[in-house]
Amino acid sequence: MSAPGRPRDPEKDVAVLEATRDLLVEEGYQGTTVVAIARRANVGAPTIYRRWASKEALVEDAAFAHPHPAPLPAATGDLRADLHAWVATFLEWLANPVTRAALPGLLAAYHRDEELYERLVVRSESDVRRLMTDLLGEFGHRADDVFDLLVAATFTRAMTRGLTDAEGFCARTAATLVTVAKATD
Incomplete structure (x- = not known):
């Protein structure tokens, strides 16, 4: 040996x-x-x-892979306020200068190799999607829609405008996400 x-x-x-x-x-x-x-x-x-x-x-x-990632805000029972807190958390995280610099290059790499992207999704998304379902309570069946829109909106905003008018963006996005959560099919 x-x-x-x-x-x-x-x-x-x-x-x-x-x-x-x-x-x-x-x-x-x-x-x-x-x-x-x-x-x-x-x-x-x-x-x-x-x-x-x-x-x-x-x-x-x-x-x-932060050793102590920012925790997602705890649910308060006020859906709009809770979603506002989630939008603010995602926006702050995605607008971080390191994340903002890394994402364009990683997206290009993911385009060439879908397994790279899948690894990141498995690593970071499944637990958060479950928390979104819990947060939405009776509207949990809309969690994937709300989560996907949350990610798309905050990603686009972080990449294009960063934290400019973050409060207004968070308020408008939270209101939209509430509408999506409560929408009937």
């Missing part, structure tokens, strides 16, 4: 993720290369590829 290899240094993981986040904001997705990340993190490219299979996997972790 051979001896196990040297344990990985978690500080290198942190350095690589921080370097990736910094480069995304400074240089954009295209300028965030594995070589540039390795140089910034003071590690070799093989160190990165032992931890992440591709640039896309690394960028996903840097942009979406």
